[in-house]
Amino acid sequence: MQFKQIVGQDAIKQRLINSVKENRVSHAQLFLGPAGSGSLALAVAYAQYLSCEDKQPEDSCGECSSCRKYQKLMHPDLHFSYPFFAKHKDDTAITFIEQWREAFIANPYLSLDTWRGYLEAENKQANINIAECHQIIKKLSFKPFESAYKILILWLPEYLDKEGNALLKIIEEPQPNTLFLLVAQNQDQILNTILSRTQLIKIPALGYHEIKDFLVEKHHQTDEAAAQIAYLSNGNLTEALAMLQDGNDSFHNQFVQWLRLCFGNKGIEIVGFVDQASKMGRENQKNFLRYGINFLRECCLLLSGAENLVHLPPGELETAQRMAKAMSIPLAQGIINELEKAHYHIERNANPKILFLDVSLQIIKLISLTIRQKADT
Structure with a gap:
């Protein structure tokens, strides 16, 4: 995922790039943005830029060995955690990694409802269980294999219940060159003990013209149709794409x-x-x-x-x-x-x-x- 593939958010992109150039990369960051704002895509693009072997002034190169692995979400130093619908108590995110890669590559503006469609969710409630917390600690106890950083992207930490407190020590005192990128939509639902240990990056909803121009340029919509969808989606590109499809x-x-x-x-x-x-x-x-x-x-x-x-x-x-x-x-x-x-x-x-x-x-x-x-x- 490269920054140029993400709609809008130019100020956030520049802030993230500058943090790397100026060597001000915080070990725990919270990307907080409403649904459809591209916060998950930004976190992945940021991780790819950090690991890129030939960084360009405004983006990762997209061609080096690291970038090619990131584009498939298969880099050995890139890890994901996300809510899932456990069938067994020892299920973790890695159990569903193939579905996760398929879902994100198909639509980086992923919503929980879209993610649910990739799993046999039935009527189960999504959560991030204690087994996953222990798995995170285990994965991040090792040094990076190939890149300068080992990176965990934790999508929707709102679904971490009190079990999330098991992560406090490793978030506060991680291994050298280990980064936590949390991607959330609702700050009030995140454990305060986790919230207080992260650097907050607020990501705004997309603008009307950003969504409209994207629909015209990338999806070949007429100005009239794009304008209607952009207005009705209210800054949520996930909704705009759903309306476009339906x-x-x-x-x-x-x-x-x-x-x-x-x-x-x-x-x-x-x-x-x-x-x-x-x-x-x-x-x-x-x-x-x-x-x-x-x-x-x-x-x-x-x-x-x-x-x-x-x-x-x-x-x-x-x-x-x-x-x-x-x-x-x-x-x-x-x-x-x-x-x-x-x-x-x-x-x-x-x-x-x-x-x-x-x-x-x-x-x-x-x-x-x-x-x-x-x-x-």
Whole structure:
């Protein structure tokens, strides 16, 4: 992974490169950034730059023996730790290393949900267990084999429970030339004992134009399509790529049809929609709900008279304008709340058929309440 392959984050890239040039490499660093910001990719690119045998002014060379091994994630001095879904108590990250390499190489903007798809996760909870902590200590007790540094990249330390305290000594007093690069999304969920022993590197969400330009240049999207996805993804490239793969046209038509069924209280047809939605797959269900949330927020902008802030293509804008005539801001906000709760429960493996039926009933209830309130006034 080279810095030039990572979207945006130019200031962070330069900071990391300068730390190497000025010999200010901290032995324990925490890359803290929101999902889809590229924090994991940055950590891997930084590790590759540190180990590169022919460092260039702004990047690793990409051609030396070390870089070639890094590109396959198979360098003997590069180690990974990450949450997994253990089948046995002695399972560690190395048990799933082949799936990890495949997942990261396919998409460096990896999310836990994407990672789950590479494993037989079933309904197990992801965690980093005590066996993995002991394995980390064992691996890092040796000197580097080939490079100047032995590097451990620990993705999502939020999934280290109290067992993570077993790592404190080796984080605070590692072997010479041993580096810990922790990659996290939520600072509040990291053990304070670990947090206090790391140098914090804050990575911001990507900008609207960074995502838009990437979609146009690398994925050959039209300006209009790229602009819509960039706006709806809200700085999360992982979400932008998911929307690109699934397509928003189908989400738009499905979502509008769902709302029409709820407005008309079409019981049998709603059951048909629920059956269809339950078969979409978890990622598509989440993207569908996310699309609905963003679409209704655009409707709220129209209702507020802020048409100049609306980011919808002409066809969807026309639908939103018609829908705004039959909707109020409180109703839109109420439906958004129900969709956000549904998204939360989908992430936690709720039964989709029961969930979408319940949300449908809640939307019908909100619409009925709004109609009664209008009649009373």
